[in-house]
Amino acid sequence: xxxxxxxxxxxxxxxxxxxxxxxxxxxxxxxxxxxxxxxxxxxxxxxxxxxxxxxxxxxxxxxxxxxxxxxxxxxxxxxxxxxxxxxxxxxxxxxxxxxxxxxxxxxxxxxxxxxx
Numbered sequence: 001x002x003x004x005x006x007x008x009x010x011x012x013x014x015x016x017x018x019x020x021x022x023x024x025x026x027x028x029x030x031x032x033x034x035x036x037x038x039x040x041x042x043x044x045x046x047x048x049x050x051x052x053x054x055x056x057x058x059x060x061x062x063x064x065x066x067x068x069x070x071x072x073x074x075x076x077x078x079x080x081x082x083x084x085x086x087x088x089x090x091x092x093x094x095x096x097x098x099x100x101x102x103x104x105x106x107x108x109x110x111x112x113x114x115x116x
Contacts, residue, residue: 060112
């Protein structure tokens with residue numbers, strides 16, 4: 001019985017997503033011009049080539065920032081119920097901190113946090 005529900009839910013999801021994509025393609029406005037394909041930032045016309053290569057260090061730094069930012073967001077729910085968790089909660093959050101610090105130490109050791 002649970003398997004049938006899972007299959008029906010999966011098929012319904014596929015049909016709804018496919019229908020949404022098809023309807024969007026059918027009713028979306030179509031106007032193609034060269035100006036639409038230009039890079040746009042803050043209303044300022046671009047100078048030089050729009051497609052230029054950025055250093056990987058910027059992306060790596062941004063990914064590391066997002067990764068540690070998301071991990072610290074997990075601390076808020078823990079902080080709200082810290083007293084109710086007792087010793088097990090303290091041990092689990094210490095384990096979380098150890099993993100977080102090891103990840104930071106690894107990124108630091110590999111030089112991912114240095115601007116060159």
